[in-house]
Amino acid sequence: MPRIDAPAAPRxxxxxxxxxxLRRARRTNRALAVxxxxxxxxxxxxTPLELLVATVLSAQTTDVRVNQVTPVLFARYPSAADYAAADVEDIEQIIRPTGFFRAKAKSLVGLGRALVERHDGEVPADLDALVALPGVGRKTANVVLGDAFGVPGLTVDTHFGRLVRRLGWTTEEDPVKVETAxxxxIEKREWTLLSHRLIFxxxxxxxxxxxxCGACAIAQLCPSAGIGETDPAAAAALVRPY
Incomplete structure (x- = not known):
């Protein structure tokens, strides 16, 4: 099987x-759990605020890069009021390694002000309230709901979308339609963990x-199995460590 150099179409x-x-999707989720x-x-x-800020910063960069800057950021700005009163240039300097730092810094100041003005400085545990905040979309809101508040949510990032299309669960491209499909x-109680499993x-x-593909634990449940490296040894070499 030749190695591909471009993403495969959904199957x-x-x-x-x-x-x-439905049964195959749920079996796949169980296999991913293992x-x-x-x-x-x-x-x-x-805290919920720290997760909200970190998720906003994670746009167009890696979690590893975000985790490198947030210790300083969280120590300097522990509350929504601190972000609301912050010097944008100071935030810019701290978060510069995450990319798009000017836009993200403005979002964090606006986020702090909105939390203070609308929610007494607390992060709301409500999807509609979260997505109404500056710089917060459904993906960010579902991360915060699932991991900070225990409210089940599906985090449709690029990995999630790619995998569910390859798995043949949906052919939708729009994140909201993917989330619905x-x-x-998948059982609602599993939504948050499914998101993490697919992203992992x-x-x-x-x-x-x-x-x-040759090192994939769900290959037998995947209609796209075989689009990548099928040799077990070569495939194992492609697997990235935790």
Whole structure:
């Protein structure tokens, strides 16, 4: 099987009924739970505000890079009021390594002001209230709800979207439509952990250009198995460590 150099188109299982798809999706989730038992949010945080800020910073960069700057940021700005009163240039200097630092710094100041004005400085545990905040979309809101408040949510990032299309769970590209389609397949109580499992698998095994199909724990459940490296040894070499 030749190695691909571009993302594969989404595949579906020919003749699969809605019930068969639901059962396969749930079996896949269980297999991912075994493959990635420690799947979790990879952003470092101790409070809902810290997670909200870290998730805003994670746009267009890695969690590793965000975790490198947040210790200083969190120590200097421990509350929403601190962000609201912050010097934007000071925040810019701290978060510069995350990229797009000017826009992100403005978002953090605006976020702090909105939290103070609308929510007495507290992060709301409500989807509509969260997405109404500056710099916060559904993906960020679902991360905060799931990991800071224990409210189930599906985090449709690039890894999540790529994997559910390769798995044939949906052919949708729009994140909201993807969220709806997957939500109809997987039990709500599993949404947050499913998100982490898919993101872990996408970062470590099911890469965008060269998925490690020969080392994939869910290959037998995936209609796209074989689009990447199928040789077990070569595939294992592609798997990224935790």
């Amino acid at each position: 579906t299982v020919a003749g699969e009924t809605p019930l068969a798809l 493959a990635h038992p420690d799947a979790h949010c990879e952003l470092d945080f101790t 997957v939500g109809e397949l 698998h996408g970062r470590r095994v099911c890469h965008s250009r060269r998925p490690a």
